[in-house]
Amino acid sequence: MSKNHKKTTKRYTKHRGKAPAAAGIRPSKSLGQNFLIDEGIIETIVAGSGIGKDTLVIEIGPGTGALTLPMAERAGRVVAVELDERMIPGLRVKTYSLGNVEIIHDDILKVDLKSLIRENLEKYDLNEVRIVGNLPYYITTPIIMKLLETGTGAASITAMMQKEVGDRIAAEPGTKLSGAITYSVHYYADVTEITDVGRECFYPVPKVDSVVLRLDIRDECPVRVEDEDLFFRCIKAGFSQRRKTILNSLMSMGGYEKSEIAGALAAAGIEPERRAESLNMEEFARLADSLRGGSN
Numbered sequence: 001m002s003k004n005h006k007k008t009t010k011r012y013t014k015h016r017g018k019a020p021a022a023a024g025i026r027p028s029k030s031l032g033q034n035f036l037i038d039e040g041i042i043e044t045i046v047a048g049s050g051i052g053k054d055t056l057v058i059e060i061g062p063g064t065g066a067l068t069l070p071m072a073e074r075a076g077r078v079v080a081v082e083l084d085e086r087m088i089p090g091l092r093v094k095t096y097s098l099g100n101v102e103i104i105h106d107d108i109l110k111v112d113l114k115s116l117i118r119e120n121l122e123k124y125d126l127n128e129v130r131i132v133g134n135l136p137y138y139i140t141t142p143i144i145m146k147l148l149e150t151g152t153g154a155a156s157i158t159a160m161m162q163k164e165v166g167d168r169i170a171a172e173p174g175t176k177l178s179g180a181i182t183y184s185v186h187y188y189a190d191v192t193e194i195t196d197v198g199r200e201c202f203y204p205v206p207k208v209d210s211v212v213l214r215l216d217i218r219d220e221c222p223v224r225v226e227d228e229d230l231f232f233r234c235i236k237a238g239f240s241q242r243r244k245t246i247l248n249s250l251m252s253m254g255g256y257e258k259s260e261i262a263g264a265l266a267a268a269g270i271e272p273e274r275r276a277e278s279l280n281m282e283e284f285a286r287l288a289d290s291l292r293g294g295s296n
């Protein structure tokens with residue numbers, strides 16, 4: 001028996017036979033492939049995502065189908081988007097007999113989600129959409145931002161992500177842990193933590209722990225701003241150099257003199273030496289509105 005063969009056998013045994021679900025397919029690090037192998041966590045995610053018989057589920061990165069199959073049992077329909085073509089045949093075989101699963105071979109960042117959702121809701125007479133995924137961690141932020149900014153009409157996004165990123169997203173805007181993504185997510189959604197997930201719940205075992213968050217999309221944003229784009233540009237610039245004062249970090253936006261930014265901060269009642277992380281959502285909104293007023 002070769003050394004390599006011995007190694008593989010040992011690894012599979014350690015995971016009590018779960019790994020052969022992807023037998024013959026070597027997990028790809030660059031695609032963020034860490035497959036869920038803990039039945040309890042799978043059940044917690046599916047139950048926590050709020051799906052029912054009237055739900056169209058859009059799944060991001062089904063992998064070997066750990067979430068796809070239990071979700072299909074509860075949902076009206078599951079449309080799962082997977083980038084790795086090696087996964088596609090196995091997923092189609094596993095889900096064929098369920099009759100309510102479609103596997104799409106594509107990049108979630110390139111898919112026209114609005115059309116995909118509209119067509120499925122109409123064709124299958126379903127009335128709500130929920131997005132679920134154990135996300136590929138290398139593109140967590142772009143995926144979440146795409147889902148929020150596209151206006152998919154989804155009621156919620158339930159997503160597993162690296163614990164550190166999840167803690168930032170779940171933080172209250174205006175607190176030490178917050179970052180630009182905190183404000184973007186809280187602008188669009190209410191955030192609830194479903195569960196922490198230890199690294200031992202995956203195959204192969206990743207270097208980090210994870211968390212599952214549910215983002216319930218708000219009917220109304222918590223602040224009103226005159227120019228959403230400017231509001232988000234202020235936040236991004238504020239956090240681009242988070243150790244600098246808000247006055248200095250806003251200079252990276254370009255297009256404004258320092259005196260204009262100082263004037264806008266004063267008009268918004270914000271001391272120029274504060275740091276971005278100390279500004280709450282209302283203060284960023286006032287700042288963006290003042291800057292806009294000043295530029296008219």
Ligand code: SAM
Nearest residue numbers: 034035036061062063066083084107108134136
């Ligand atoms: N859902 C499975 C599970 O929980 O075991 C797999 C989760 S794994 C962390 C992430 C999955 O996303 C992998 O199957 C990977 O191939 C897929 N993926 C990576 N990048 C993607 C992309 N841009 N679009 C769609 N799927 C992607």
